[in-house]
Amino acid sequence: MSAVMVKAENVHKSFGHVEVLKGIDLEVKNGEVFCLLGPSGSGKSTFLRCINHLEQVSAGRLSVDGALIGYREVGDKLHEMKPKEIAAQRRDIGMVFQRFNLFPHLTALENVMQAPVKIRGVGKAEAREQALRLLDRVGLAERVDNYPGQLSGGQQQRVAIARALAMKPKLMLFDEPTSALDPELVGEVLDVMKDLAREGMTMIVVTHEIGFAREVADTVVFMDGGVVVEAGSPAEVIDAPQHDRTKSFLSKVL
């Protein structure tokens, strides 16, 4: 495993004529907690979705653990990867969505078990044991047989985190994981994420929770208009921002 987990070099992304990312250069180190802040439409979620190829990069290079995402490099030419190869890359990258996206026809336990069994080929008994352990870890040992519709938003998001962890990812992506939650449920999800950070998981978190970023992040990046405005430690970016755009954004959300 290389010391750098995610490396973005001049990453661009356009939807039709609209350029959402205008040259992103970032490096996420192994074991780092990396928080992306910025107003809506700044491109932070799009960047996150590029990392596991839910969106295809239009220009520039994006690699995870030394491997280019979505492309194979043959000589000086890039070849698009086959869907199978892309699926294989995604297996090692966990993702947590704003709207949880749990599978509603499966119980919490089945949500966590299914991918290891059907995708990794893990034995059912082993996957079940692991799923029970993970659900216990996110504080849901009592709710394993509930369907997502029977769980609160915070509980659903914790199941979603367990589901992503079940694939033993080397990198976790969080796309505004607490934005769809009632305020009193935000804490329980952030607590699980803090535990995860403490255990050394490499995490990229798109969030509006400035408090979380300040407490947990190693690096904070402020994005606006498809570019990185400023990056650094929480002390630098959150407590002593250099740019006016960062200052005005923080003054509104803090």
Place this chain on the structure above:
Amino acid sequence: MATTTPAARTSTAPAPIKAVPIRHYGQWASAAVVLLLAGGLLYSVAANDNIQWSVVGDYMFRPEIFHGIGITLALTVLSMVLGVIGGVLLAVMRLSGNPVLRAVSGGYLWIFRGTPVLVQIVIWFNLALVFPRLGVGSFSVDTNHVISPFGAALLALALNEAAYMAEIVRGGILSVDQGQTEAAHALGYSGAKTMRLIVLPQAMRVIVPPTGNEVVTMLKTTALVYAIGAADLFTEAYNFGSKNFTLFEMYLVASFWYLVMTTVLSTLQSRLEKKYAKGSHAVTTRTGGITRLFFLRNAQGGVA
């Protein structure tokens, strides 16, 4: 003091309301009129000298009739099974990123939904007129050996049903939130596994109710195969009736059995719906089998 103590409030719970309910006089009056009309109609049929009721009773359980019921059920079940399989394939093709598959599926739907089933049945039955032998290269068989009346009927009904099921399945697939596909992709599911393990199981809730209607419709549509003499319930009833000059009686016999079968199917359908509704909240107010039976047409139509 402006505040009241909680204790004072709970001590005198109000008595339940006993109001005089609204009287629906109009309903009672219209019910009486309907009963009168229905009774009159029933009497005019029951006391009709042109209908030999003893014959209806005698022939109701004849082996020919049961044989016909067997063929009707076999046609219904087999053509629905093949139709559902074909429909899923066509729907997935229609939604695929591959333009060739999309075009093939679109062309199939255009042809099979654009021509009457009766015409399709007759065309398959008469295939030997244009293709006396079927086969590839040196291997070939006599068309009339393969396309029996039953074979032609099954082929026509199944291929036609696949086109209608394709639209139902496509609607079901599109009803599943895009986030489900994204979540599966993010976990490393392939396209096929996403469809099979995540999207289709959720689409079932939308697919099953109209498919139930399709089964009931199919059961009745099989009567069309009497045009090629495929020995189904209606064909048997018709043949028997025309031989014995009891046509109308045999129509009543056939109608009775069709009603029995559609009633059973409608009851099964509402059970199946409950099974596929697990994990969702919005299921409690679905109409039951009996209700659906009387509102078949407007319950889940609009798929044509």
